[in-house]
Amino acid sequence: MMGDAIGAANAPLPPSRGVLYGVGLGPGAPDLITLRAARLIERASVIAYPALAGADSFARAIAADLIAPGAREIVMDVPMSTDRAPAQAAYDKGAAAIAAALDGGQDVVCLCEGDPFFYGSFMYLFARLSGRYDVEVVPGVTSITACAARAAMPLAARNERLTVLPGPLSEDELRARIADAESVAIMKVGRHLPKIRQVIDALGLTDAAVYIERASLPQEVVLPLADAPENAPYFSMILLTKGADPWL
Amino acid sequence: MMGDAIGAANAPLPPSRGVLYGVGLGPGAPDLITLRAARLIERASVIAYPALAGADSFARAIAADLIAPGAREIVMDVPMSTDRAPAQAAYDKGAAAIAAALDGGQDVVCLCEGDPFFYGSFMYLFARLSGRYDVEVVPGVTSITACAARAAMPLAARNERLTVLPGPLSEDELRARIADAESVAIMKVGRHLPKIRQVIDALGLTDAAVYIERASLPQEVVLPLADAPENAPYFSMILLTKGADPWL
Incomplete structure (x- = not known):
């Protein structure tokens, strides 16, 4: 032992x-x-x-x-x-x-x-x-707040809601979710860009939306959604805010 | 000149x-x-x-x-x-x-x-x-991903949606939004904790919810929502996921 x-x-x-x-x-x-x-x-x-x-x-x-x-x-x-x-x-x-x-x-x-x-x-x-x-x-x-910073776009304040949606969702689901939301971030835009643009256009929200790709990198692109390119890379995002008063 | x-x-x-x-x-x-x-x-x-x-x-x-x-x-x-x-x-x-x-x-x-x-x-x-x-x-x-890290709680994968809600929203609105969501982060819990707990209980989702205060600080608290304290500080959050399969 x-x-x-x-x-x-x-x-x-x-x-x-x-x-x-x-x-x-x-x-x-x-x-x-x-x-x-x-x-x-x-x-x-x-x-x-x-x-x-x-x-x-x-x-x-x-x-x-x-x-x-x-x-x-x-x-x-x-x-x-x-x-x-x-x-x-x-x-x-x-x-x-x-x-x-x-x-x-x-x-x-x-x-x-x-x-x-x-x-x-x-x-x-x-x-x-x-x-x-x-x-x-x-x-x-996260890419969401990085994109907001580069787009000079406050995301949510006070009692506002923020909804994060993946771009691959169906057109019907995107339409319903965006219509019901206050601020929206749409991730993984990529090849879903035409569908997403159509939904946002139909809701009359294109002027409230910004397209961002490769935020914070040298190749970064920040554009009003209306001017977004035909082809979006996987690392692209759309931010949309329905414009609460940011003053206070 | x-x-x-x-x-x-x-x-x-x-x-x-x-x-x-x-x-x-x-x-x-x-x-x-x-x-x-x-x-x-x-x-x-x-x-x-x-x-x-x-x-x-x-x-x-x-x-x-x-x-x-x-x-x-x-x-x-x-x-x-x-x-x-x-x-x-x-x-x-x-x-x-x-x-x-x-x-x-x-x-x-x-x-x-x-x-x-x-x-x-x-x-x-x-x-x-x-x-x-x-x-x-x-x-x-953001506090959201910091809380998720400390709660060991993946927030959203693949085509899941994430909904961010401020605690001061009304009971009715919280109930409707949480019922309709996949993953939820409730910010600014503070004195709204009893109302939020009641809503989550009524939806049968208490077991899916975690309470976190002062994430990443020495005084951090991470608890199942059922064990949350009576009084929550302003910097507290509830995370709730409806449990998609995290395997892939």
């Missing part, structure tokens, strides 16, 4: 499990990263991020200047498809690689565009890993 | 006007300030901020460690009152002091809790000054 106890004391302790950090990076400008997120990224020896459909990772590009040389990078190649199974498999595989690093006692910093819990793909890793590991989420600046 | 021209060339140029920065500070933790906001605050020779009802300014407290010694501080004492005239007068006075600094060629950094255009009092300064001066808004982390 004595020998056993001494043996147990001398055996190397299993490493304590690492922590998974889901870190919001904000809308795209590297200096809209928070101080906390910047510190976590600079110190990370393992980072993870999604890359959509074989393209370079937008999340990695935002954080590029902060990533330590020699940090290990877990890249999740997420196909863009209406069929969810391929993306699900990519997150399964990414979660397994992250879990292995956490089991080995390493912290993992997962880079997330915008905010991790606001239309972010980090939610899929959170669903897979939060039951088994410590997960800490660092909130980030 | 010659003399006139020489005289004009020798006369001191009027200083170019300063720029007003509306700087979002995030939910309260000083390291949830963005790198851009931190740099602007550190370099500011004139800062401005509201202080509610004679209390210490929450905005100033968040940024305190970044404010340069010797910076001039323009404090706007905003009374809490349902009558808007006293607050309006406070913003008039603050705007005049800021305008004088801008006319003198100084930039002014206005400190804003959360995000300046998301239920922020900066909107009242923006309404008064943006017609005459260059104003730049730096977005910040």
Whole structure:
């Protein structure tokens, strides 16, 4: 018994499990990263991020200047498809690689565009890993307030409501929701732009709407909705306010 | 003519006007300030901020460690009152002091809790000054995503809608809006907590709701709504999601 106890004391302790950090990076400008997120990224020896459909990772590009040389990078190649199974498999595989690093006692910093819990793909890793590991989420600046800042458009004050709608919703649903709303932010405009413009036009609200793409980046575009281009990128948004008196 | 021209060339140029920065500070933790906001605050020779009802300014407290010694501080004492005239007068006075600094060629950094255009009092300064001066808004982390991070509660994914409601709305309106929503964030809960709880209870959604006060601060509270305290501070929020499958 004595020998056993001494043996147990001398055996190397299993490493304590690492922590998974889901870190919001904000809308795209590297200096809209928070101080906390910047510190976590600079110190990370393992980072993870999604890359959509074989393209370079937008999340990695935002954080590029902060990533330590020699940090290990877990890249999740997420196909863009209406069929969810391929993306699900990519997150399964990414979660397994992250879990292995956490089991080995390493912290993992997962880079997330915008905010991790606001239309972010980090939610899929959170669903897979939060039951088994410590997960800490660092909130980030969302595209909504970044777009409002660049459009010089106050979003909501006092007792006003704000409604956030994804662009892929059906024409009928968009019409009903926008008609019923005060301030509206429409996310993920992309190829849904013609449909959304038609709905807003029919409601007579075009003059109250602004189109923004790639807010805070050098390629940023801010235009009245009436002047929006024919083709919108995925990272585009429409903001619409029905004009409460902003004086007080 | 010659003399006139020489005289004009020798006369001191009027200083170019300063720029007003509306700087979002995030939910309260000083390291949830963005790198851009931190740099602007550190370099500011004139800062401005509201202080509610004679209390210490929450905005100033968040940024305190970044404010340069010797910076001039323009404090706007905003009374809490349902009558808007006293607050309006406070913003008039603050705007005049800021305008004088801008006319003198100084930039002014206005400190804003959360995000300046998301239920922020900066909107009242923006309404008064943006017609005459260059104003730049730096977005910040909103209380909504900060609360979601602390409650470990993904807010919205894929094609889900998010509805932001102020707590002072009437019981009937809250009931109708929450019933019709997918994910809901209720801001400014404070003394409206009993009314909001009653509405959420009646809708059978209490188990889906989380109460959060002072997210990201040392005094933070995160509780199932059923366990929320009797008295909620102004900076409290309820998040409610109707539970879409978070797996993908």
